[in-house]
Structures are given as structure tokens and as C-alpha cells.
Amino acid sequence: MNQFKLAEEPSSSELRVERACISIGRVQIVQDVSFNAQAGEFVAIIGPSGSGKTTLLKAMTGELAYSGSIRLAGMETGKLSAEYMAQMRGVLPQASQISFPLNVAEVVGLGVIDRRQGRDARARRIKDALAKVGLHGFEGRGYQELSGGEQQRVQLARVLCQVWEPVADDGSPRWLFLDEPVSSLDIKHQYQIMQLASGYAAAGGGVVAVMHDLNLTATFADRILVMKAGKRLSFGRRDDVMQADLLSDAYDFPLALTRFGQSGVPLVVPGADTAG
Ligand SMILES: Nc1ncnc2c1ncn2[C@@H]1O[C@H](COP(=O)(O)OP(=O)(O)OP(=O)(O)O)[C@@H](O)[C@H]1O
């Protein structure tokens, strides 16, 4: 039996945001934003601090109310059950604080929501998830004792446990919503985690990630949404969005672009008049 009742829902491997508006209290934070993400691609959301990236992500994950439309698998996310959402999408928040004295295995184990799993399978899943984020053997460590970057990777391992298979048994894609997944990481782990996320997309899942690092975004994102002051400034394929004038406008800061290596990945650097 289909436990997600997908038979009643239009088949869709898309996240579609149409004219989304989000208010907190009386203040409208996000205005009229539209974009979409397909399963199999990595979509990045960039833009200056305070431009509404986290607010938009929270509406997509069901944490904040919205007007307009945000559909996952053809269904308004605001109407999807908490159980369905838990099975189909994992969320890495921008800041995750845990005040209980849990060890790493216990934190990661919070993501194992499949109650059919026995103890051994559960322990194996936790171990595999930790290995994926470069924290092999960290199970018994106290979460509070870890560095900021280690904690960030433990949280990602928790999210991976929740939506381990990028595609569910019935063929529906699962989704990763990541809010600045590499902000506390060194360069090696930044690449490791970005590769992990883009591998999830390559295996058929969907990935939407809020990013500050423009060069990692240029390297890994298929399409990019640029936010500015709560609105969509641009949305499109990487090479169309990675333009010096567009990015300079977004960040209100002169930026220049060069191309790196034979792959021609755009490399963003401060504009000439910002040096010295
Ligand atoms: N709970 C809240 N109450 C009032 N204002 C809020 C609340 N949450 C966010 N805001 C405001 O909404 C705007 C957008 O915040 P948001 O967290 O979405 O920005 P962001 O683009 O994710 O920024 P950053 O890159 O710094 O994380 C900011 O001006 C912020 O002060």
C-alpha cells in the first residue's frame, strides 16, 4: 500500500513556488517570489544578508505560512501532512541549537524516522551518515563538545538519515532544503558537503540550498535564485545569473567575474576599485 497516498496527488518531480509572499507579524518579508526546482538539480538561493533567503526556505519546508503557492509533488506544502513532509524532505536549518547533553549518535539518530528499522540497521545508518559527512567514529562524542563545523556536519548527517534514499519506493523524489550548509566548514569539508549535496541531486533527489559563497555556488549549482530586499532579483541557469553587473547589483558591491580552468567555472572576485 502506498503509505504517502501519492496516488491521489498529481505526479510531479518539481518544487514550484509561485508569487509567494511571506509576512512575519505585520511585516512582509518576502514579496511575490516565483521560481522552481526540478528533482535531479541543485538550486541555490543567494543574496545579501537580510534579503529573505531563510524566510523563503522556511515557507518551503512548512515552517512559515505564506500566500501565493508553494507546491511539492503538485501539492501545496501548507496542506501536506507533517508525516508526509517528514518522509519526503529533510531540512538543515541555518542555526541548530541542542541544549540536551546528547551524544553524536543520538543527535544523528533523531533523523531515523523509519520505525521499521531494527537497532542494528539504525546504528548502521547512523554510522554511514557520519562517514558521509567525514565524521567516521564520532558516534560516542558529546555533541556539545564538538567544534562549530563538526556540529554542522552532525546536523547534516541527521538530515541525511531522514531522507536517505533520494528517490522513494514509489518513484517520488525526496528533497534536501539546506540553509547555509557549509558556512562553518573549512575548504575541504565545504567541497565534500557540496559534492554530497550535488550527488543527492544526481541520484534523483532535489536540492535547494541557501548559499553565501558565490564560488561554491558557481561550481555546484545548476540554477540560481537571487534575492534582494525580499524580492526575486533574478532566477535562471548558472551562467545566466553569474554575471558581474547582476551580482554587483544584488550585493550593492562591485564584483568582477573571471573563468577558472578548462571547465570555465565562473570565479567571482571583488571589482577592481575595491582593492587597496
Ligand atoms: N521572526 C522575525 N521577526 C521579525 N523580522 C524577521 C524575523 N525573521 C526574519 N526577519 C527579518 O526578515 C528579513 C529577512 O530575514 P532572513 O532571515 O530571511 O534573511 P536571510 O536572507 O536569510 O539573511 P542571512 O543571509 O543573514 O541569513 C530580515 O530583515 C530579518 O530581520
Ligand SMILES: [Mg+2]
Ligand atoms: Mg538566513
